[in-house]
Amino acid sequence: MISYTPPPLDGARYARFVDLALRYTSWGIGYTSDGERLLFTAVHKLHDAQVSCHGLDTLEAVLAASDRHLRRTPAAGRVRRYYRRWERQQAERERRDLAALVDLAARLGGSLALATVAPTRAAA
Numbered sequence: 001m002i003s004y005t006p007p008p009l010d011g012a013r014y015a016r017f018v019d020l021a022l023r024y025t026s027w028g029i030g031y032t033s034d035g036e037r038l039l040f041t042a043v044h045k046l047h048d049a050q051v052s053c054h055g056l057d058t059l060e061a062v063l064a065a066s067d068r069h070l071r072r073t074p075a076a077g078r079v080r081r082y083y084r085r086w087e088r089q090q091a092e093r094e095r096r097d098l099a100a101l102v103d104l105a106a107r108l109g110g111s112l113a114l115a116t117v118a119p120t121r122a123a124a
Helices: 011-023 056-071 079-107
Strands: 027-033 038-044 050-053
Touching: 011 027, 011 056, 027 056, 038 056, 050 056
Parallel strands: none
Antiparallel strands: 027 038, 038 050
């Protein structure tokens, strides 16, 4: 038998399903059935991530682990801006470190050539 509407969840499963949907609001959660087993699916709103499981316990565990990981990952489309900002911050740290080394060399009587090195400003 082919059905385009999955069977309704029983009371306890439905309550658990709604609890997961309300807890993991950055995920679009749904379910379907092949006539024998249910398949729960979740798609993340900001990331290119999707998970599918046959049980709600597994779905909850996978969503929790995925959420922890995805919180540390820039959203799709923001990656390039994220790396540009990181590169600017890294260039600034390197400029400060080089300036501190040049200053230390000058105070310790380093060579004139090292003391006259001027750190270059990173391109913005």
